[in-house]
Amino acid sequence: MDQTAEARKVLIVDDSSTSRMITRRCFEMASAGPICFVEAPDGAAALAILQEQDVDLIVTDINMPKMDGMTFVWKVKMNKRLESKPIIVLSSMKNERMQSALAGLGVTSFVQKPISPAKLAEIVGEPV
Amino acid sequence: MSQTQISIVDALGQAVAETFSEMAFLDAIPCPGPGAAGGAQVFVIQVRGDETHHLVLDLPLEAKRSIVENIIATPWEEIPSNEIDDCLLEFLNVLGGAFGRLYWGDESKYKLSFPEVRIGIPEEIDDDALESYWFDAYGQLFALHVGRE
Numbered sequence: 001m002d003q004t005a006e007a008r009k010v011l012i013v014d015d016s017s018t019s020r021m022i023t024r025r026c027f028e029m030a031s032a033g034p035i036c037f038v039e040a041p042d043g044a045a046a047l048a049i050l051q052e053q054d055v056d057l058i059v060t061d062i063n064m065p066k067m068d069g070m071t072f073v074w075k076v077k078m079n080k081r082l083e084s085k086p087i088i089v090l091s092s093m094k095n096e097r098m099q100s101a102l103a104g105l106g107v108t109s110f111v112q113k114p115i116s117p118a119k120l121a122e123i124v125g126e127p128v
Numbered sequence: 129m130s131q132t133q134i135s136i137v138d139a140l141g142q143a144v145a146e147t148f149s150e151m152a153f154l155d156a157i158p159c160p161g162p163g164a165a166g167g168a169q170v171f172v173i174q175v176r177g178d179e180t181h182h183l184v185l186d187l188p189l190e191a192k193r194s195i196v197e198n199i200i201a202t203p204w205e206e207i208p209s210n211e212i213d214d215c216l217l218e219f220l221n222v223l224g225g226a227f228g229r230l231y232w233g234d235e236s237k238y239k240l241s242f243p244e245v246r247i248g249i250p251e252e253i254d255d256d257a258l259e260s261y262w263f264d265a266y267g268q269l270f271a272l273h274v275g276r277e
Contacts, residue, residue, distance in 0.1 A: 016218040017211065018199065063240055092225025097237050112229070113222045114151040
C-alpha cells in the first residue's frame with residue numbers, strides 16, 4: 001500500500017446520522033488506502049458541498065427530505081463538472097424499477113441497506 | 129395483487145430476523161405475545177405497495193438499549209437521546225425496506241414513508257385492522273404491530 005497516497009474523499013448523503021456513521025465505518029473497514037469523508041443530510045446540502053469541494057466518490061440514500069436521492073443523482077449527472085463522479089446508491093428500498101432508473105442515470109452501484117463491510121468490499125474495488 | 133410469494137407473517141418474520149441480525153447483531157425469533165402493548169413510545173413507518181401497511185415497532189427499554197448499543201458501539205448512557213431516536217428510526221427504516229422487498233418482491237414497486245417517533249399506536253391506524261406480532265431477542269420481548277389499509 002502506498003503510504004504517501006492522498007486520502008480519497010467520500011461524500012455521504014443521508015438524512016440519518018446513524019446511517020452515515022455505519023457507512024463511514026464500513027468504508028474504513030473495507031478501504032485499503034487512506035480515506036476521508038464529508039457528509040450531508042439531503043441532496044440540496046450535498047450539492048452545496050459539491051460546489052465548493054471535489055470528492056472522489058458519492059454515496060447517497062434515496063428517501064430524504066428537501067431533495068431526495070433520485071433528484072440529487074439527476075442533478076449531479078446533468079452537471080458537466082460532476083457527471084463522471086462515481087455514485088453508489090444506498091437505500092432501504094429495493095425494486096427493479098428503481099434500480100433500472102438509477103442505472104439509466106449512470107449510477108455505479110446500488111446496495112440495499114443495511115450496508116456491511118463485506119457488501120461494500122464487493123463493489124468498492126472499482127469505484128474507490 | 130402482485131404479492132403472493134410469501135405471507136405477511138413470513139415476510140415480517142424474515143424482515144425482523146434479517147434486520148436484527150445484519151444491523152444489530154441480535155437474533156430475533158417469533159414468540160407468543162404477552163398481551164396489550166403500544167402505550168409508550170413507538171416507531172412508525174408506512175410501507176406502501178398495492179396496499180398500505182403501517183409498521184409500529186414497540187420496543188421495551190432493554191431491547192432499545194441492546195439494538196442501539198450494538199449499532200453505535202457506544203454505551204447507552206453516553207448516547208444523546210436524539211441519536212438514540214435516529215438510530216431506532218433508521219433501524220425501522222431498514223426493517224420496513226426488508227419487509228417491502230420480501231412481501232412484494234424485487235419486481236414490484238413499493239415506497240416507504242419517513243419513519244416517525246410517536247406515543248402510543250397512532251390514531252390514524254384503525255384498531256380493528258391492527259395485528260400484533262411478537263418476537264424474542266435474547267429474552268427481550270418486543271412487538272411489531274401492523275395496520276393494513
